[in-house]
Amino acid sequence: MSQYSRWTEVKRRMRENQPEASDAEWESRKQTARKATEAYVAGHRLREIRSR
Numbered sequence: 001m002s003q004y005s006r007w008t009e010v011k012r013r014m015r016e017n018q019p020e021a022s023d024a025e026w027e028s029r030k031q032t033a034r035k036a037t038e039a040y041v042a043g044h045r046l047r048e049i050r051s052r
Helices: 007-017 023-051
Strands: none
Touching: none
16 A cells, blocks of 8 residues: 555545635635645746856
8 A cells, every 4th residue: 555645635634634624715725735836846946047
């Protein structure tokens, strides 16, 4: 048996632990996380360009 969980299982457990959060709130959290990730990647690329 694998020690890793499927992403769908992780998301299901997150929802179970926070049942008060609406679908709109989950979507907002997802968008916020996506923007943070994109900003991190852009910053990393900019750092690489500057170091060249």
